[in-house]
Amino acid sequence: MKVIKFGGSSLASAEQLKKVLDIVRSDSERRFVVVSAPGKRTPEDTKVTDALIKYYRSYTNEDDVSADQDWIIKRYKGIIDELGLSHSILDRITASITELATLPIEGNDFLYDTFLAAGEDNNAKLVAAYFRKNGLPARYLHPGKAGIIVSSEPGNAQILPSSYDKLEELRDSDEVLVIPGFFGVTVNKQICTFSRGGSDISGSIVAAGVKADLYENFTDVDGIFAAHPGVVHKPHSIKELTYREMRELAYAGFSVLHDEALIPAYRGRIPLVIKNTNNPSHPGTRIVLEHSKQELPVVGISGDDKFVSINISKYLMNREVGFGRKVLQVLEDLNIRWEHIPTGIDDMSIILRERELTPIKEREILTQLTRNLGVDEVEFERDLSIIMIVGENMKNQVGVMSTATKAMSDKGINIEMISQGSSEVSVMLVIKSSHEKTAVRAIYKAFFGQEDEKK
Amino acid sequence: MKVIKFGGSSLASAEQLKKVLDIVRSDSERRFVVVSAPGKRTPEDTKVTDALIKYYRSYTNEDDVSADQDWIIKRYKGIIDELGLSHSILDRITASITELATLPIEGNDFLYDTFLAAGEDNNAKLVAAYFRKNGLPARYLHPGKAGIIVSSEPGNAQILPSSYDKLEELRDSDEVLVIPGFFGVTVNKQICTFSRGGSDISGSIVAAGVKADLYENFTDVDGIFAAHPGVVHKPHSIKELTYREMRELAYAGFSVLHDEALIPAYRGRIPLVIKNTNNPSHPGTRIVLEHSKQELPVVGISGDDKFVSINISKYLMNREVGFGRKVLQVLEDLNIRWEHIPTGIDDMSIILRERELTPIKEREILTQLTRNLGVDEVEFERDLSIIMIVGENMKNQVGVMSTATKAMSDKGINIEMISQGSSEVSVMLVIKSSHEKTAVRAIYKAFFGQEDEKK
Numbered sequence: 001m002k003v004i005k006f007g008g009s010s011l012a013s014a015e016q017l018k019k020v021l022d023i024v025r026s027d028s029e030r031r032f033v034v035v036s037a038p039g040k041r042t043p044e045d046t047k048v049t050d051a052l053i054k055y056y057r058s059y060t061n062e063d064d065v066s067a068d069q070d071w072i073i074k075r076y077k078g079i080i081d082e083l084g085l086s087h088s089i090l091d092r093i094t095a096s097i098t099e100l101a102t103l104p105i106e107g108n109d110f111l112y113d114t115f116l117a118a119g120e121d122n123n124a125k126l127v128a129a130y131f132r133k134n135g136l137p138a139r140y141l142h143p144g145k146a147g148i149i150v151s152s153e154p155g156n157a158q159i160l161p162s163s164y165d166k167l168e169e170l171r172d173s174d175e176v177l178v179i180p181g182f183f184g185v186t187v188n189k190q191i192c193t194f195s196r197g198g199s200d201i202s203g204s205i206v207a208a209g210v211k212a213d214l215y216e217n218f219t220d221v222d223g224i225f226a227a228h229p230g231v232v233h234k235p236h237s238i239k240e241l242t243y244r245e246m247r248e249l250a251y252a253g254f255s256v257l258h259d260e261a262l263i264p265a266y267r268g269r270i271p272l273v274i275k276n277t278n279n280p281s282h283p284g285t286r287i288v289l290e291h292s293k294q295e296l297p298v299v300g301i302s303g304d305d306k307f308v309s310i311n312i313s314k315y316l317m318n319r320e321v322g323f324g325r326k327v328l329q330v331l332e333d334l335n336i337r338w339e340h341i342p343t344g345i346d347d348m349s350i351i352l353r354e355r356e357l358t359p360i361k362e363r364e365i366l367t368q369l370t371r372n373l374g375v376d377e378v379e380f381e382r383d384l385s386i387i388m389i390v391g392e393n394m395k396n397q398v399g400v401m402s403t404a405t406k407a408m409s410d411k412g413i414n415i416e417m418i419s420q421g422s423s424e425v426s427v428m429l430v431i432k433s434s435h436e437k438t439a440v441r442a443i444y445k446a447f448f449g450q451e452d453e454k455k
Numbered sequence: 456m457k458v459i460k461f462g463g464s465s466l467a468s469a470e471q472l473k474k475v476l477d478i479v480r481s482d483s484e485r486r487f488v489v490v491s492a493p494g495k496r497t498p499e500d501t502k503v504t505d506a507l508i509k510y511y512r513s514y515t516n517e518d519d520v521s522a523d524q525d526w527i528i529k530r531y532k533g534i535i536d537e538l539g540l541s542h543s544i545l546d547r548i549t550a551s552i553t554e555l556a557t558l559p560i561e562g563n564d565f566l567y568d569t570f571l572a573a574g575e576d577n578n579a580k581l582v583a584a585y586f587r588k589n590g591l592p593a594r595y596l597h598p599g600k601a602g603i604i605v606s607s608e609p610g611n612a613q614i615l616p617s618s619y620d621k622l623e624e625l626r627d628s629d630e631v632l633v634i635p636g637f638f639g640v641t642v643n644k645q646i647c648t649f650s651r652g653g654s655d656i657s658g659s660i661v662a663a664g665v666k667a668d669l670y671e672n673f674t675d676v677d678g679i680f681a682a683h684p685g686v687v688h689k690p691h692s693i694k695e696l697t698y699r700e701m702r703e704l705a706y707a708g709f710s711v712l713h714d715e716a717l718i719p720a721y722r723g724r725i726p727l728v729i730k731n732t733n734n735p736s737h738p739g740t741r742i743v744l745e746h747s748k749q750e751l752p753v754v755g756i757s758g759d760d761k762f763v764s765i766n767i768s769k770y771l772m773n774r775e776v777g778f779g780r781k782v783l784q785v786l787e788d789l790n791i792r793w794e795h796i797p798t799g800i801d802d803m804s805i806i807l808r809e810r811e812l813t814p815i816k817e818r819e820i821l822t823q824l825t826r827n828l829g830v831d832e833v834e835f836e837r838d839l840s841i842i843m844i845v846g847e848n849m850k851n852q853v854g855v856m857s858t859a860t861k862a863m864s865d866k867g868i869n870i871e872m873i874s875q876g877s878s879e880v881s882v883m884l885v886i887k888s889s890h891e892k893t894a895v896r897a898i899y900k901a902f903f904g905q906e907d908e909k910k
Contacts, residue, residue, distance in 0.1 A: 244801065251773075251800045266770065315721065318706075318794065322787045328780035337776050342874050343795045344881055345706045346699065399864035401873060406861065409854035418856060419797050419874050426799055 001171065003032040004216040005181065005203030008039020008047060010277035011123060014082030017130055023218065023280050024176065025136055032170070032210060033138075034181045034203040035127050037119025038075060048075055048119040055100070056115040065101050072097050076126060089129040093122045110190040113154050113183065117191045120180035120199065128178040138176040143184045146170060146177070148205060150184035150192050157184055157192040159205050159264065167209025179206060197258025204261050208268030215265050215272040217257065222276045223285030226300045228253065231437050232444045238299050240286045245299050245390050248426045252388040253304035262287070297397040298447045300390050303440045305433040306354040307339070307384040309417070312369060313347040313377040323373070324348060330368045334361050339386075340428065342417045349417065351430065354382070384416065385436040387429040389443060395424035404429070407446040413439055456626065458487040459671040460636065460658030463494020463502060465732035466578060469537030472585055478673065478735050479631065480591055487625070487665060488593075489636045489658040490582050492574025493530060503530055503574040510555070511570040520556050527552050531581060544584040548577045565645040568609050568638065572646045575635035575654065583633040593631040598639045601625060601632070603660060605639035605647050612639055612647040614660050614719065622664025634661060652713025659716050663723030670720050670727045672712065677731045678740030681755045683708065686892050687899045693754050695741045700754050700845050703881045707843040708759035717742070752852040753902045755845050758895045760888040761809040762794070762839040764872070767824060768802040768832040778828070779803060785823045789816050794841075795883065797872045804872065806885065809837070839871065840891040842884040844898060850879035859884070862901040868894055 004024060010016055024030045037048040055068035076093045100115055124140050131138035147166025150157035163184070170177060181199025186192050194201045200217060207215035223237040224246075241249075243266045250259045257274070265272050266289075275284035317323055324341070331338055331350065340351040362380060369375045394400045401420060404427055408415055417430035431439055459479060465471055479485045492503040510523035531548045555570055579595050586593035602621025605612035618639070625632060636654025641647050649656045655672060662670035678692040679701075696704075698721045705714045712729070720727050721744075730739035772778055779796070786793055786805065795806040817835060824830045849855045856875060859882055863870055872885035886894055 248800050263771070316718070318792075321790065321792050322783075324793070324796070325780060325783035325787050328777075328783060332777045332780050335776065337773075338779070339773065340798045341779070341796050344883070345703050347880075395869075398867055398869050399860075401870055402857065402860035402864040405854075405857035409857040412853055414850075414853050415856055415875065416879075417875055420870065420872055424871075425802075428799070 001031055001210060001212050002027065002029045002214045002216055003034065003203055003207040003210065003212045004030045004218065005034040005199060006036060006218045006277065007199065007220065008036040008049075009220045010039075010218050011035055011037075011127070012039045012041045012045070014079050016277065017079065017083060017127065019277050019280070020127070020218075021131060021134055021136070023277065024131065025134075026280075029213070030216070031173070031176055032206050032212070033127065033131075033176060033178045034199060034206055035120060035124050035178060036181055036199040037123050038079065046071075048072060048123070049116060051075070052115050052119050056112055059101050059115075060105055060111070069097055069101070076122060079126065083130050083133075085126070085129050085133055089126060092125055096122055096125075109152075109154050110186075110192060113193040114191040116193055117180070117183040120182045122180075124178045124180035131176060131178065136176055137174070138178055139173075141170075141177045141179050143179060143202070144189065146179055146206070147209070148179075148184035148202065150186060150194075152186045152188070152190065152192060155193055156195050157186075159184065159201075160187075163205070164209045167206060168211065170206075171210050195258075195260065197261045200257050200261035201264070204263070204265040204270075204272075207270045207272075208264040211268065212270055215270050217272060217274050218277045218280075219274060220276060220278060221274075222279055222282045223274045224249070224254065224300070226448060227440055227444045228302070231303070231440050232301075235444065236448065237282075238285045239283065240288060240291060241299055242288055242291060242392050244425050245392055246287050248388055248390040249300045249302045251304070252302040252386050254300070254302045291392060296391065296447070297394045297400050298389055298391040301387065301440055301443050301447070302390070303385055303387045303436045305383075305385040305436060307351055307386055307430065308354050308357060309381040309384055309430070310350040310352070310365065311347065311377075311379045311381055312349065312375050314373075314375040315346055317346045317348065317375075326373055327369070330365060330373070334364060336361060340417075340419060342419055351384070351386075351417070381416075383433045384430050385433040385439075387431060387436070387439050387443065389427045389429070389447075390425060392425050394427070401427055403446050404443055407442040408439060411435075411438055411442045413442075456486055456665060456667050457482065457484045457669045457671055458489065458658055458662040458665065458667045459485045459673065460489040460654060461491060461673045461732060462654065462675070463491040463504075464675045465494075465673050466490055466492075466582070467494045467496045467500070469534050471732065472534065472538060472582065474732050474735070475582070475673075476586060476589055476591070478732065479586065480589075481735075484668070485671070486628070486631055487661050487667070488582065488586075488631060488633045489654060489661055490575060490579050490633060491636055491654040492578050493534065501526075503527060503578070504571060506530070507570050507574050511567055514556050514570075515560055515566070524552055524556070531577060534581065538585050538588075540581070540584050540588055544581060547580055551577055551580075564607075564609050565641075565647060568648040569646040571648055572635070572638040575637045579633045579635035586631060586633065591631055592629070593633055594628075596625075596632045596634050598634060598657070599644065601634055601661070602664070603634075603639035603657065605641060605649075607641045607643070607645065607647060610648055611650050612641075614639065614656075615642075618660070619664045619723075622661060623666065625661075626665050650713075650715065652716045655712050655716035656719070659718070659720040659725075659727075662725045662727075663719040666723065667725055670725050672727060672729050673732045673735075674729060675731060675733060676729075677734055677737045678729045679704070679709065679755070681903060682895055682899045683757065686758070686895050690899065691903065692737075693740045694738065695743060695746060696754055697743055697746060697847050699880050700847055701742050703843055703845040704755045704757045706759070707757040707841050709755070709757045746847060751846065751902070752849045752855050753844055753846040756842065756895055756898050756902070757845070758840055758842045758891045760838075760840040760891060762806055762841055762885065763809050763812060764836040764839055764885070765805040765807070765820065766802065766832075766834045766836055767804065767830050769828075769830040770801055772801045772803065781828055782824070785820060785828070789819060791816060795872075795874060797874055806839070806841075806872070836871075838888045839885050840888040840894075842886060842891070842894050842898065844882045844884070844902075845880060847880050849882070856882055858901050859898055862897040863894060866890075866893055866897045868897075
């Protein structure tokens with residue numbers, strides 16, 4: 001039993017929908033289809049979701065909404081006509097889109113979410129009709145009917161744990177269920193959307209709920225690349241990643257899936273595969289709980305910039321019980337999230353993302369550390385990047401660190417800091433941001449060999 | 456103006472004292488001599504301090520003390536006779552030693568300290584008399600007279616800051632001042648000893664007080680070796696070390712000087728040299744505030760065992776503001792001192808010394824982490840060693856990390872954790888203790904070349 005989720009670009013046109021039908025039909029285990037709203041057909045195109053935002057603005061400004069409605073309806077009509085679907089589905093969609101402009105504006109916390117969700121919701125109706133027309137027994141299922149019950153936080157809905165039991169009942173359906181992604185309903189039947197990456201979250205929730213054997217996430221790339229294609233020339237796509245590896249890569253810049261989207265699938269121990277709608281025979285990238293076999297020590301390399309290091313020295317620091325805790329308390333009181341704390345004997349650094357600091361917070365940190373904690377020196381070091389070299393099999397391989405550090409030293413790149421956690425899922429290097437791209441390329445080459453130097 | 460301190464083995468016999476005289480006389484800047492009690496002449500010999508402990512025990516047990524007194528007096532007499540000193544000095548020492556057995560026992564918190572201090576105190580009288588007899592204008596100076604005023608903590612005296620002003624007046628003396636090490640006097644004129652390494656502390660205090668240009672610490676080795684001679688065959692001695700480097704090396708097993716002894720000299724910005732009484736022409740090891748010139752990237756390598764790592768995993772750990780602080784709070788509440796906190800994305804480790812844990816504390820940590828902090832996994836990993844590769848010039852050299860990690864990988868040694876602090880004074884490796892010696896040898900060879908493999 002598989003849950004299959006299609007992104008907006010996979011559902012942007014009749015041509016794309018034909019691929020989707022072929023994909024779903026080719027495997028009878030594909031029983032749950034979670035869909036996004038129609039995405040862009042060309043880079044200049046407008047996403048249905050963005051058109052709905054515009055429609056919402058016109059409506060709440062009490063402007064004329066007919067042009068907005070027409071654009072959206074026409075977008076669906078284009079697909080419906082090309083697929084040769086009956087106009088009864090267009091009538092349903094038209095009614096749904098126009099009815100939005102009858103909802104109360106005042107005191108309606110969920111109005112924006114309801115507008116936005118219409119993109120996915122109507123697309124699910126369209127997809128189900130298309131499947132049926134082509135002989136695939138399929139049924140549109142509203143998230144409220146499916147049992148996706150969420151907290152009342154507009155734009156940031158959290159799934160309620162009770163949802164999973166209701167979802168499990170869907171296992172007995174003998175039709176392919178087409179469920180719109182991106183939103184659930186509150187206990188009071190209000191439409192409430194997830195945060196960004198929302199359709200991925202829906203797919204992940206449905207997969208966990210129906211206890212799927214696999215969650216297939218269809219995008220427009222052949223899975224996850226071992227390094228960013230903008231940095232490394234034609235990187236290969238990763239065959240198999242563990243959830244932990246995915247998290248470590250996502251931490252430093254990888255963002256194929258919003259990592260929050262992984263939580264329900266991870267907790268439900270559901271393996272996930274990221275595949276390409278335009279190239280479905282490519283095996284894509286499997287995201288699993290544990291590697292199926294001994295792979296290379298390193299699966300991927302990511303890099304992210306805008307890190308700052310607060311470097312603190314105090315003579316005999318390590319004699320002082322509680323010193324480190326007090327430093328972290330200073331940050332916590334300022335609601336600052338830190339990332340790493342490399343320590344020497346008389347020094348410690350706090351590595352954090354630049355966005356956590358403001359000039360006022362910086363001044364406060366300085367004051368607290370020098371006046372109240374009596375440190376000898378504090379320095380804010382900026383323009384740092386973190387490079388993550390990720391792979392669970394590292395721990396069985398002596399020499400990963402040595403290969404990586406040699407690659408840096410051969411390029412004359414100084415490693416400001418390096419740390420390998422006890423989990424040995426990754427090696428983290430901190431370097432100056434000016435070296436980031438060179439570093440990622442050199443490490444890619446050291447582990448995978450074939451990076452084109454000329455690029 | 457130099458302060459010169461001699462350790463017990465440098466003052467154990469007439470032969471050694473002749474070397475001491477030559478050393479002091481050869482440089483007119485050597486104006487303050489801090490002495491220990493006579494040490495061992497042979498490995499089987501008894502130190503005067505240990506004889507004083509025995510004497511103290513006999514006295515407080517109300518046993519006959521005459522044999523203890525005789526042994527101590529005879530020990531000084533042997534040196535006095537060999538040096539041809541007048542018996543008036545022997546009379547002073549005899550009186551001082553026998554008078555100890557007249558001090559009140561009951562309610563005397565400082566009795567033990569007073570017994571112990573007699574070893575240094577009488578040796579200073581002897582050394583001053585010997586210097587004078589050989590034409591060197593010298594004078595014994597009691598720490599109370601010198602102004603070494605300390606807190607009333609028997610066995611753990613702390614210098615009072617006001618002492619330094621009084622000590623500074625000694626600059627005007629036109630004699631060589633011979634000051635017993637290891638103790639000071641309280642505001643109430645009680646003898647109170649420093650903690651272990653006490654004479655080194657005295658020398659350091661006097662050097663800071665008189666604002667010496669140099670603090671010379673004479674021992675029986677040619678300075679500090681770049682690695683432990685019991686691990687590496689004939690390691691070279693280090694020419695120049697900074698205080699920070701010294702601290703980093705001391706952290707993982709180096710113990711030529713008790714590091715507390717360095718604090719007054721460090722705070723007073725006094726450079727220090729460790730030299731060999733038996734080989735005074737050897738330049739020894741200078742301990743300085745900053746390196747005088749570009750040296751090798753690495754100055755020394757040390758290793759220490761008995762470390763434990765508490766490895767903690769929690770999915771989405773790094774999203775949780777305050778998580779790390781709470782973990783450190785758990786340890787602080789149990790009065791546990793930690794050393795390092797390498798972090799990954801969803802994991803953190805706490806590295807600490809084994810002696811910080813007890814079975815009860817371990818259970819409490821487990822309970823707190825799993826029940827109250829909701830971690831997914833906790834594991835105690837034992838039998839770990841820390842290797843410190845130390846050198847301030849590392850920061851200007853790309854490739855230190857690469858050389859060290861390659862040395863490990865060539866020997867098939869897995870690096871459990873690695874961390875380079877922002878200060879870049881050291882690279883810290885955590886490895887299994889079973890690999891410690893092999894690792895130190897391999898790293899020594901990688902940086903210095905000539906370690907004899909056959910040893």
